[in-house]
Amino acid sequence: MGLTSEAIAYVRQRHARFLRELQEFVRIPSVSAQPRHAGDVRRCAEWLAEHLRRIGMEQATVEETARHPVVSALWRRAPGRPTVLIYGHYDVQPAGPPEAWAVPPFAATVPDGALYGRGASDDKGPLFAHVKALEAYLRTGSLPLNVVCLFEGEEEIGSPSLRAFLEQRRWYFAADVAVASDTRFLAPGRPAIIYALRGSLSMELELHGQRRDLHSGIFGGAIHNPLQAICELVARLHSADGRVAIPGFYQRVRRVSPAERVAMARVGPGDAQILHNAGAHLGWGEATDAQGLPYTLYERTTIRPALTINGLTGGYQGPGGKAVIPARALAKLSFRLVPDQEPDEIAWLARRQIAWLTPPTMRGIVRVRLGARPTRIDPLLPAFGAAARAYRRSFGASPVLLRSGGSIPVVTLFQELLGIPTVLMGLSLPDDGMHGPNERFRLTQFYTGIETCVHFLAEAARCEDLAGAAGSLRKRNR
Amino acid sequence: MGLTSEAIAYVRQRHARFLRELQEFVRIPSVSAQPRHAGDVRRCAEWLAEHLRRIGMEQATVEETARHPVVSALWRRAPGRPTVLIYGHYDVQPAGPPEAWAVPPFAATVPDGALYGRGASDDKGPLFAHVKALEAYLRTGSLPLNVVCLFEGEEEIGSPSLRAFLEQRRWYFAADVAVASDTRFLAPGRPAIIYALRGSLSMELELHGQRRDLHSGIFGGAIHNPLQAICELVARLHSADGRVAIPGFYQRVRRVSPAERVAMARVGPGDAQILHNAGAHLGWGEATDAQGLPYTLYERTTIRPALTINGLTGGYQGPGGKAVIPARALAKLSFRLVPDQEPDEIAWLARRQIAWLTPPTMRGIVRVRLGARPTRIDPLLPAFGAAARAYRRSFGASPVLLRSGGSIPVVTLFQELLGIPTVLMGLSLPDDGMHGPNERFRLTQFYTGIETCVHFLAEAARCEDLAGAAGSLRKRNR
Numbered sequence: 001m002g003l004t005s006e007a008i009a010y011v012r013q014r015h016a017r018f019l020r021e022l023q024e025f026v027r028i029p030s031v032s033a034q035p036r037h038a039g040d041v042r043r044c045a046e047w048l049a050e051h052l053r054r055i056g057m058e059q060a061t062v063e064e065t066a067r068h069p070v071v072s073a074l075w076r077r078a079p080g081r082p083t084v085l086i087y088g089h090y091d092v093q094p095a096g097p098p099e100a101w102a103v104p105p106f107a108a109t110v111p112d113g114a115l116y117g118r119g120a121s122d123d124k125g126p127l128f129a130h131v132k133a134l135e136a137y138l139r140t141g142s143l144p145l146n147v148v149c150l151f152e153g154e155e156e157i158g159s160p161s162l163r164a165f166l167e168q169r170r171w172y173f174a175a176d177v178a179v180a181s182d183t184r185f186l187a188p189g190r191p192a193i194i195y196a197l198r199g200s201l202s203m204e205l206e207l208h209g210q211r212r213d214l215h216s217g218i219f220g221g222a223i224h225n226p227l228q229a230i231c232e233l234v235a236r237l238h239s240a241d242g243r244v245a246i247p248g249f250y251q252r253v254r255r256v257s258p259a260e261r262v263a264m265a266r267v268g269p270g271d272a273q274i275l276h277n278a279g280a281h282l283g284w285g286e287a288t289d290a291q292g293l294p295y296t297l298y299e300r301t302t303i304r305p306a307l308t309i310n311g312l313t314g315g316y317q318g319p320g321g322k323a324v325i326p327a328r329a330l331a332k333l334s335f336r337l338v339p340d341q342e343p344d345e346i347a348w349l350a351r352r353q354i355a356w357l358t359p360p361t362m363r364g365i366v367r368v369r370l371g372a373r374p375t376r377i378d379p380l381l382p383a384f385g386a387a388a389r390a391y392r393r394s395f396g397a398s399p400v401l402l403r404s405g406g407s408i409p410v411v412t413l414f415q416e417l418l419g420i421p422t423v424l425m426g427l428s429l430p431d432d433g434m435h436g437p438n439e440r441f442r443l444t445q446f447y448t449g450i451e452t453c454v455h456f457l458a459e460a461a462r463c464e465d466l467a468g469a470a471g472s473l474r475k476r477n478r
Numbered sequence: 479m480g481l482t483s484e485a486i487a488y489v490r491q492r493h494a495r496f497l498r499e500l501q502e503f504v505r506i507p508s509v510s511a512q513p514r515h516a517g518d519v520r521r522c523a524e525w526l527a528e529h530l531r532r533i534g535m536e537q538a539t540v541e542e543t544a545r546h547p548v549v550s551a552l553w554r555r556a557p558g559r560p561t562v563l564i565y566g567h568y569d570v571q572p573a574g575p576p577e578a579w580a581v582p583p584f585a586a587t588v589p590d591g592a593l594y595g596r597g598a599s600d601d602k603g604p605l606f607a608h609v610k611a612l613e614a615y616l617r618t619g620s621l622p623l624n625v626v627c628l629f630e631g632e633e634e635i636g637s638p639s640l641r642a643f644l645e646q647r648r649w650y651f652a653a654d655v656a657v658a659s660d661t662r663f664l665a666p667g668r669p670a671i672i673y674a675l676r677g678s679l680s681m682e683l684e685l686h687g688q689r690r691d692l693h694s695g696i697f698g699g700a701i702h703n704p705l706q707a708i709c710e711l712v713a714r715l716h717s718a719d720g721r722v723a724i725p726g727f728y729q730r731v732r733r734v735s736p737a738e739r740v741a742m743a744r745v746g747p748g749d750a751q752i753l754h755n756a757g758a759h760l761g762w763g764e765a766t767d768a769q770g771l772p773y774t775l776y777e778r779t780t781i782r783p784a785l786t787i788n789g790l791t792g793g794y795q796g797p798g799g800k801a802v803i804p805a806r807a808l809a810k811l812s813f814r815l816v817p818d819q820e821p822d823e824i825a826w827l828a829r830r831q832i833a834w835l836t837p838p839t840m841r842g843i844v845r846v847r848l849g850a851r852p853t854r855i856d857p858l859l860p861a862f863g864a865a866a867r868a869y870r871r872s873f874g875a876s877p878v879l880l881r882s883g884g885s886i887p888v889v890t891l892f893q894e895l896l897g898i899p900t901v902l903m904g905l906s907l908p909d910d911g912m913h914g915p916n917e918r919f920r921l922t923q924f925y926t927g928i929e930t931c932v933h934f935l936a937e938a939a940r941c942e943d944l945a946g947a948a949g950s951l952r953k954r955n956r
Contacts, residue, residue: 032798033797033798033799034796034798035797094794094800096691096800096802156800157798157799158799198695200695200801202799204799209758210756210757210758211756211757211758212578212911212915212916213578213913213914213915214757214914215912215913215914216784216788216812216814217676217678217814217882217883218779218882218884219752219755219756219779219883220779220784220786220812220814220883221763221764221779221782221783221784221814221883222752222761222762222775222778222779223756223758223761223762223763224760224763225786225787227712227787227788227789227790228713228716228787230709231708231709231710231712231713232709232713232716234705234706234709234713235706235709235710235712235713235714238710274697274700277697278688278689278697278701279688279689279690279692280688280839282702282838282839283700283701284700284701284702284839285699285700285702286699297700298700300699301696301697301698301699301700304699305699306694306698307698308694308698308703308803309705309709310694310705310793310794310801310802310804311705311794311795311800311802311804312705312709312790312791312793312807313791313792313795314789314790315788315790316572316574316788317791318511318572319511319512319513320510320511320512320635321635321636321680321682321788321810321812321847322511322571322572322574322634322788322789322810322913323634323678323786323812323884323913324574324788324789324913324914325786325788326788326789329790332793332794332799334694334698334799334801336695336698360760361758361760361762369799404695405695405696405697405698405699405700406693406696406801433690434693434696435691435692435693435694435800435801435802436690436691436692436693436802437690437691438690
């Protein structure tokens with residue numbers, strides 16, 4: 001029996017324990033955005049490092065950053081073999097309104113063949129599938145190649161500390177290729193590898209009107225209301241045709257070739273599929289390109305940039321009414337960017353337009369959090385071939401190459417700082433409720449996903465030149 | 479020593495105890511809008527009824543309504559003398575964000591010559607000034623006329639139960655005139671009687687988009703965002719010139735005579751005063767009438783109707799960011815109406831316009847709470863004369879006759895159901911923070927206000943025909 005078959009056999013005999021361990025992992029509410037969960041984030045990091053130590057990974061440590069720690073570990077006992085960097089994030093989104101959940105968001109219950117809980121599919125379940133694949137090799141022999149793990153705790157807040165962290169440790173994390181499972185299948189039974197991601201940029205916009213909250217009977221009609229003003233301002237950030245109404249916003253957007261749009265239409269999700277995934281009955285957004293060719297919903301979420309209002313708050317929020325003109329209102333906005341938009345330039349354009357739209361009755365404050373640049377990886381990357389074979393051996397299906405509308409800042413960082421491409425080998429399904437209530441990870445995806453990770457390491461070990469052109473570039477740069 | 483002088487002497491010797499009692503009253507968080515405070519509202523009613531019993535009022539009772547109880551009491555031992563109905567409300571607004579308060583909102587502390595607390599000036603302090611005036615007469619002899627008290631617990635939620643309650647008890651509350659101290663001075667030392675109030679009407683507007691919260695990276699640009707849609711909708715409820723953009727909204731607005739506008743300009747607050755009270759540096763709203771004559775801020779808040787956004791919520795509200803397209807957004811709106819606008823007609827016009835503005839991507843739900851009709855009381859009312867003399871004897875200043883932008887639904891009810899006018903004899907000051915943080919009631923307003931109430935009862939007892947033309951109308955209707 002070969003290394004890989006032994007590892008696969010090991011996995012298949014241990015489903016029950018692996019599930020119990022994943023439940024333990026999901027029960028730690030490692031919400032990186034909320035200061036009151038800072039202790040839980042740390043506890044989760046310690047739990048994960050201890051786990052890596054137990055399965056036989058070396059140098060497993062919890063390393064400090066400005067905010068939440070990074071968990072790292074390595075195994076470099078395969079000289080002459082390539083190195084894979086396994087990336088994941090152990091932090092999770094806020095749970096959101098508990099009344100929207102059918103189960104408590106951190107109970108990690110398994111009512112129906114899926115593990116429910118915040119972070120189950122984004123990203124604890126998929127991260128843990130890689131960890132279990134490492135365990136399977138280490139417990140039955142050794143790894144077929146060198147591995148270094150980087151599991152961060154700030155992905156859901158835009159990875160603010162990761163750049164500085166990586167800059168200090170380029171040689172520790174040196175690898176031929178990175179693999180991350182923080183993306184999704186196209187549909188059940190249809191695996192997908194992501195070859196392009198949108199960039200991101202977040203903003204908080206606060207409008208301050210008069211000094212304090214006022215009685216809306218006494219003053220209504222004579223004082224501009226910050227809530228009304230913020231509605232007016234936000235409404236003017238889109239034009240009636242669904243485009244972002246910020247001058248210069250589209251100027252650097254790279255035109256995607258007709259050949260790629262045809263390929264996207266062939267393998268990508270159709271409008272009906274996207275609407276089904278969203279639970280919506282109608283699409284929305286930028287209708288057509290400059291030539292009048294309609295944009296599909298898939299294109300609107302991948303090759304076109306977008307602006308979303310993620311939150312808005314002001315005035316009285318409780319039951320019933322309150323006759324108040326609030327003193328301030330706050331909106332949380334985020335941009336998704338495509339090549340060759342630059343986050344800092346878009347931030348500047350947006351600030352300028354918001355200042356222009358702010359009425360003289362209001363004082364506006366804009367806080368910007370720069371996110372990631374948009375990225376695109378050459379679809380001919382040899383490591384993509386290794387991932388494709390791994391999917392075929394585990395799920396019995398070839399993956400499609402897709403663009404994603406999301407942003408994974410670390411992919412840009414790996415390219416810029418380590419000079420390596422990332423294989424985005426998703427294990428979750430599109431309706432797994434990432435960022436929404438009732439997030440889940442199906443057990444079949446978990447168990448078969450572990451086998452995908454096992455096969456990926458074996459296939460990667462066999463590759464002559466994992467990173468292809470991207471790798472040569474890296475070697476030249478050394 | 480006459481009745482009144484004895485009562486005044488009684489009051490002056492008991493400031494310290496009266497203050498302690500008012501603190502006790504303010505410490506009960508009788509927030510009528512919040513279900514979790516329903517028990518406190520009831521406790522407050524019991525406290526008040528017990529207090530009325532103790533000072534010698536008769537038939538003091540806590541009477542049930544559909545929601546919060548009414549406290550009533552009477553003293554009808556002055557046959558042949560007129561009857562005054564004393565109205566007040568013992569419920570209070572929600573405290574709002576605690577971090578905006580310099581002191582805990584229900585601690586009723588007295589750091590600097592004023593009692594601070596939610597409800598201190600709206601309306602517990604002024605209500606209690608009337609109660610202490612009754613005590614002063616009852617403990618030193620007897621009341622100079624007949625009195626019936628009606629203290630409700632639903633004023634801050636629009637008095638929904640009061641109409642049905644009063645309809646059943648017209649004869650219990652029969653009176654010649656009502657007096658209420660739920661309005662404000664023009665400025666310190668400048669008392670005011672309100673002769674006109676705006677009407678009111680509240681609405682909740684909820685927009686539902688897709689079935690659940692979505693990841694804004696994955697779906698941003700292809701799915702209409704309920705938060706964005708509600709901003710767009712709310713923005714379109716006003717036109718650029720500050721007018722309410724609902725077709726038909728202004729159709730029934732009665733033109734105010736040039737003579738009254740001249741009188742208003744003479745005695746009413748100027749723009750600078752209103753901006754100072756509001757803590758704002760610029761005014762806003764409907765600039766001019768149809769003839770191009772500018773509306774002052776005083777006019778915009780009294781003789782012109784208004785629409786205010788009292789609250790808006792949707793998406794992620796916590797610290798940091800969350801990449802979410804929320805499934806729903808909610809706005810709380812309220813209208814202030816002027817003669818001859820009818821709340822139910824305005825509700826219908828607003829519903830129709832909101833339906834028209836709701837995009838096909840959204841499902842809109844509108845909940846309407848009808849408020850009060852706008853009212854105007856003849857400024858020549860004899861009871862206004864009694865109040866004017868009471869102010870002169872206590873505060874040493876004649877009151878000005880003002881319009882108010884607020885709404886006091888009970889004034890309309892007293893007119894419609896009991897056929898009596900209401901003397902709105904304010905005791906609070908404009909910067910007392912009604913409905914905002916750090917609400918307070920100055921002790922000098924409290925102590926001198928009690929004397930105003932003492933004098934008002936004496937002056938009213940001397941009136942030949944308290945209600946004048948309004949009273950004759952009532953007698954004819956019997």
